[in-house]
Amino acid sequence: MALKDAESDVDNAITREGKRGMSYENAFGGILSFMRRNYTKNLAGVDLAVTGIPFDQAVTNRPGSRFGPRAIREASTLQPCDAPFGWDINPLLDFDIVDYGDLAFDYANVAAFPKRLTDHIRGILEHGSGVLSFGGDHYVTFPILRAFVEKFGPIALVHFDAHSDTWPDDDMERIDHGTMFYKALKEELIIPDKSVQIGIRTHNDFNAGVHVIAAPQVHSQTPSMTASQIKDIVGNHPVYLTFDIDCLDPAFAPGTGTPVWGGLSSAQAAGILRELSGINLVGADVVEVSPQYDVSGATAIAGAHAAMELTCLYCTNLRAQRENKKNVN
Numbered sequence: 001m002a003l004k005d006a007e008s009d010v011d012n013a014i015t016r017e018g019k020r021g022m023s024y025e026n027a028f029g030g031i032l033s034f035m036r037r038n039y040t041k042n043l044a045g046v047d048l049a050v051t052g053i054p055f056d057q058a059v060t061n062r063p064g065s066r067f068g069p070r071a072i073r074e075a076s077t078l079q080p081c082d083a084p085f086g087w088d089i090n091p092l093l094d095f096d097i098v099d100y101g102d103l104a105f106d107y108a109n110v111a112a113f114p115k116r117l118t119d120h121i122r123g124i125l126e127h128g129s130g131v132l133s134f135g136g137d138h139y140v141t142f143p144i145l146r147a148f149v150e151k152f153g154p155i156a157l158v159h160f161d162a163h164s165d166t167w168p169d170d171d172m173e174r175i176d177h178g179t180m181f182y183k184a185l186k187e188e189l190i191i192p193d194k195s196v197q198i199g200i201r202t203h204n205d206f207n208a209g210v211h212v213i214a215a216p217q218v219h220s221q222t223p224s225m226t227a228s229q230i231k232d233i234v235g236n237h238p239v240y241l242t243f244d245i246d247c248l249d250p251a252f253a254p255g256t257g258t259p260v261w262g263g264l265s266s267a268q269a270a271g272i273l274r275e276l277s278g279i280n281l282v283g284a285d286v287v288e289v290s291p292q293y294d295v296s297g298a299t300a301i302a303g304a305h306a307a308m309e310l311t312c313l314y315c316t317n318l319r320a321q322r323e324n325k326k327n328v329n
């Protein structure tokens with residue numbers, strides 16, 4: 001890279017003029033932001049805001065996903081010098097994406113956390129921006145869903161995970177990353193027959209009524225077959241996609257709190273996510289990245305790649321909606 005670029009392309013998180021553009025900043029230096037986007041609280045005209053939720057006090061086993069957002073931001077610095085692979089869209093050039101920073105919350109007041117997170121997400125959605133969140137443990141998706149359902153109504157959930165997270169728990173005050181989708185179903189945030197879990201490989205006697213494409217089934221078919229099953233289930237309904245990094249096999253994502261063998265490869269996950277292009281994605285998250293259990297950094301890299309695929313899915317849907325609007329007018 002020419003010296004001139006090396007002089008101008010530094011700390012893009014705060015020096016970028018305008019919201020769009022690639023970044024040629026050294027991957028190993030500079031102030032962190034997701035994909036070297038502007039790190040800002042200004043949401044005027046933003047298409048998609050990325051926000052971190054560094055909360056991990058709902059875990060059943062190993063904590064540490066509070067370090068997830070920072071690790072994903074760092075891992076993402078490897079990507080913004082190229083257009084995303086395998087897409088006909090480049091969100092970094094064609095859409096206004098910002099890093100809105102992390103949720104502020106009192107780590108010692110856990111009971112106050114859910115409402116604080118719902119308010120945070122509602123605040124972003126009210127600006128007309130989409131939201132891509134980084135956990136944190138998987139509990140964070142529950143308060144996030146509440147804000148999305150206020151705006152979009154009951155939602156089709158596309159849920160990548162080793163675990164169903166629908167273990168019965170009728171105490172609505174409990175904050176547990178294994179039971180929040182049971183509660184979300186009970187609150188009717190999720191439409192069961194328009195929702196699907198992918199990569200499951202743990203037992204749960206409770207049948208939530210949502211579709212399941214368990215890990216062995218994913219392994220027995222191609223990624224595009226899995227994607228087309230998901231598309232048939234969600235149809236054109238507004239979709240929220242939640243990507244628990246432990247849907248991946250521990251060989252690909254060891255840095256997580258509750259790993260289970262027999263999971264998806266990163267290639268399978270990438271293939272499925274790309275083939276989901278065309279779904280009506282209104283929001284998404286990547287959760288359960290706990291970088292400290294992974295000296296290689298592969299888990300955070302997988303998280304950053306999943307996040308970029310989700311960004312592409314979101315922007316593809318946004319482009320289609322804007323073109324439809326243009327055709328109607």
Ligand code: MN
Pocket residue numbers: 138161163165177244
């Ligand atoms: Mn989960």
Ligand code: MN
Pocket residue numbers: 161162163244246247258288
């Ligand atoms: Mn899980």
